[in-house]
Amino acid sequence: MSGPREIFVRISRCTGCKTCEIACAVEHSASKNLFAAVSERPTPKTRVYVEGVLPDKRVPVLCRHCDDAPCMHACISGAIRRTAEGVVLTDTDKCIGCWTCVMVCPYGVIGRHLETHRSYRCDRCPGREIPACVSSCPTDALIYKTVGSFSDDVRKHVAEEMIAAKEE
Amino acid sequence: MQMDSVKYLIIGGSAAGMAAAQTIRQQDAYGSIAVLSAEADMPYFRPMIPYVVTGKKSAKDIMLSGNGPYVATGIQILTSARADSVNADSKTVSINNTWRMSYDKVLFATGSSPYIPPEIQGTDTNGVFALRTLADARGMAARAEITDHAVMLGGGLLNLKAAFALLARGVKVTLVVYSPEVLSQLMEPEDAGLIRIALDRAGLKIKTGLAAEGILSDKKGVSGIALSDGSELPCKMVCIGKGVRPSTAFLSNSGIELDRGVVVDRHTACNIPDAFSAGDAAVTFDPVTGQRITTGLWTNAVEMGRCAGYNITGKRTAYAGTFGIMNATQVADEPFVSMGIVHTKGTDYEVHASASGATYRKMVFSPDGNRLVGMTLIGDIAGAGMYRYVIRENMPVKEIKSLIISKKLHYGHFM
Numbered sequence: 003m004s005g006p007r008e009i010f011v012r013i014s015r016c017t018g019c020k021t022c023e024i025a026c027a028v029e030h031s032a033s034k035n036l037f038a039a040v041s042e043r044p045t046p047k048t049r050v051y052v053e054g055v056l057p058d059k060r061v062p063v064l065c066r067h068c069d070d071a072p073c074m075h076a077c078i079s080g081a082i083r084r085t086a087e088g089v090v091l092t093d094t095d096k097c098i099g100c101w102t103c104v105m106v107c108p109y110g111v112i113g114r115h116l117e118t119h120r121s122y123r124c125d126r127c128p129g130r131e132i133p134a135c136v137s138s139c140p141t142d143a144l145i146y147k148t149v150g151s152f153s154d155d156v157r158k159h160v161a162e163e164m165i166a167a168k169e170e
Numbered sequence: 171m172q173m174d175s176v177k178y179l180i181i182g183g184s185a186a187g188m189a190a191a192q193t194i195r196q197q198d199a200y201g202s203i204a205v206l207s208a209e210a211d212m213p214y215f216r217p218m219i220p221y222v223v224t225g226k227k228s229a230k231d232i233m234l235s236g237n238g239p240y241v242a243t244g245i246q247i248l249t250s251a252r253a254d255s256v257n258a259d260s261k262t263v264s265i266n267n268t269w270r271m272s273y274d275k276v277l278f279a280t281g282s283s284p285y286i287p288p289e290i291q292g293t294d295t296n297g298v299f300a301l302r303t304l305a306d307a308r309g310m311a312a313r314a315e316i317t318d319h320a321v322m323l324g325g326g327l328l329n330l331k332a333a334f335a336l337l338a339r340g341v342k343v344t345l346v347v348y349s350p351e352v353l354s355q356l357m358e359p360e361d362a363g364l365i366r367i368a369l370d371r372a373g374l375k376i377k378t379g380l381a382a383e384g385i386l387s388d389k390k391g392v393s394g395i396a397l398s399d400g401s402e403l404p405c406k407m408v409c410i411g412k413g414v415r416p417s418t419a420f421l422s423n424s425g426i427e428l429d430r431g432v433v434v435d436r437h438t439a440c441n442i443p444d445a446f447s448a449g450d451a452a453v454t455f456d457p458v459t460g461q462r463i464t465t466g467l468w469t470n471a472v473e474m475g476r477c478a479g480y481n482i483t484g485k486r487t488a489y490a491g492t493f494g495i496m497n498a499t500q501v502a503d504e505p506f507v508s509m510g511i512v513h514t515k516g517t518d519y520e521v522h523a524s525a526s527g528a529t530y531r532k533m534v535f536s537p538d539g540n541r542l543v544g545m546t547l548i549g550d551i552a553g554a555g556m557y558r559y560v561i562r563e564n565m566p567v568k569e570i571k572s573l574i575i576s577k578k579l580h581y582g583h584f585m
């Protein structure tokens with residue numbers, strides 16, 4: 003499948019274990035090592051958030067790198083741009099910590115780093131073949147695919163379920 | 171008189187104009203685009219000019235082209251080119267009283283300019299500023315060299331930003347505010363407590379309930395200011411932050427409908443064909459109240475400019491409007507967001523306010539309690555964009571209301 007890959011969430015598979023949060027923070031640390039990362043300053047931050055919806059339902063939320071990214075257009079310092087791969091990136095050198103992006107992100111997935119006074123969000127792990135959250139997820143609730151192949155999978159999955167239901 | 175012609179003419183090369191130019195280029199790869207800018211500088215991120223006052227950034231660091239979403243090429247930008255008048259019948263514009271340009275489509279994106287109260291004497295004295303342009307920022311930086319004390323008139327966000335830029339340069343700063351509290355446009359005095367504490371802590375001197383009578387001067391320019399209580403403050407710089415007004419004087423005899431700003435329909439179009447307007451210069455509307463408003467917001471200017479870009483190239487797109495108040499910023503070490511309807515005293519809006527030591531949170535619902543219509547968040551602004559979405563979409567909040575009030579709402583609830 004062509005087109006850039008994206009991180010998809012299969013909500014039904016998430017158990018809320020938060021392994022992805024830890025993997026993300028470690029990947030965005032200087033040492034890339036859990037034990038060293040814990041005491042690093044600035045504190046490494048996760049950019050994926052496992053949120054509780056119902057007592058038994060958990061949902062990992064993270065930057066969608068929107069086609070029409072409101073944060074990018076709203077940024078008053080020109081710090082947010084889209085890469086050729088479709089990733090919406092915040093340039094921390096240009097960010098001034100005015101939090102306009104936080105104000106306009108409908109997903110609530112842009113964080114404020116208090117020590118560096120900069121905003122941060124998912125950068126899809128540049129330099130990794132598969133983002134850290136995806137490769138760490140023990141239940142495959144997070145997957146990394148192109149839009150086309152994800153929807154093909156979903157269609158196949160639904161079709162299988164329909165066949166199974168018929169056979170029951 | 172020389173006459174040039176262009177397919178898309180944009181008057182004003184800032185947020186609205188450049189966002190429109192970018193969008194037009196995406197929609198029409200070859201149509202000629204010219205942007206007229208009265209300023210001598212190439213387009214830049216206007217909200218960044220306080221950093222030029224402090225010296226933390228240079229003019230080059232804050233240029234628009236090539237940064238953020240502004241990557242389109244083939245846009246002709248003419249600096250120091252001021253439109254004097256528009257002839258909507260012949261579709262021509264007179265520039266610097268020396269030449270003319272004809273157009274197929276025109277966008278008025280001339281923004282706004284600082285309001286200088288005529289009752290204050292001496293506002294044309296050397297050392298008096300109203301921070302709006304890169305040229306103003308350079309002027310302030312130069313004047314700061316010889317300034318030990320500066321007086322700021324007005325307690326709005328722009329003046330606070332200017333005040334902090336001067337504080338960062340080691341200048342002593344006194345803020346003189348007519349209202350009982352700073353930021354009175356963005357929040358009620360009772361809600362501004364944490365901000366006030368942060369400002370005091372940062373070393374800003376604030377005098378409320380006072381107006382300026384006149385600016386005093388000697389041969390080096392500003393030497394002090396006379397206030398309405400009869401007192402005088404010695405100072406070498408005065409900065410006026412009394413709001414802005416749409417820059418539309420050049421349209422006064424054009425037949426383009428004006429009402430403070432340029433009146434446009436929901437598709438950013440003027441009352442005369444092939445003419446559009448966006449940004450601070452335009453009259454837009456509040457999506458919650460439906461009221462006609464003019465704004466001074468970068469975010470609105472970009473969004474409306476992009477919308478105009480689509481409409482100009484024939485892709486009919488409705489503008490969703492904007493809240494008159496929609497600000498996020500950090501003053502001193504206190505982040506805050508204020509949005510929508512936040513002035514609730516003496517109204518029957520349903521207000522839920524809560525304060526902890528370091529945070530303040532006020533959520534405003536419609537009188538029937540069914541819609542979120544505004545908020546002020548100080549200290550903790552996490553997830554502000556989600557609430558913006560709830561307000562803007564006029565969403566019935568029934569199921570999520572307790573989550574909004576208790577700060578437990580997150581995107582998972584919409585999935």
Ligand SMILES: Cc1cc2nc3c(=O)[nH]c(=O)nc-3n(C[C@H](O)[C@H](O)[C@H](O)COP(=O)(O)OP(=O)(O)OC[C@H]3O[C@@H](n4cnc5c(N)ncnc54)[C@H](O)[C@@H]3O)c2cc1C
Pocket residue numbers: 078100181182183184185186187206207208209216217218219220251252253254279280281282283301302303328331417420448449450451465466467468469470471497498499
């Ligand atoms: C210090 C500062 C901080 C700010 N911070 C924020 C912030 O944090 N968030 C926010 O939302 N907003 C902020 N703003 C407001 C924001 O910058 C404006 O709302 C925004 O720039 C409006 O964009 P615009 O394109 O409509 O017009 P403008 O930026 O006003 O630009 C209009 C341009 O048109 C030119 N022009 C005018 N008349 C003519 C003419 N006849 N011919 C040719 N050219 C003409 C002007 O010279 C100017 O260059 C800030 C503003 C300042 C000054």
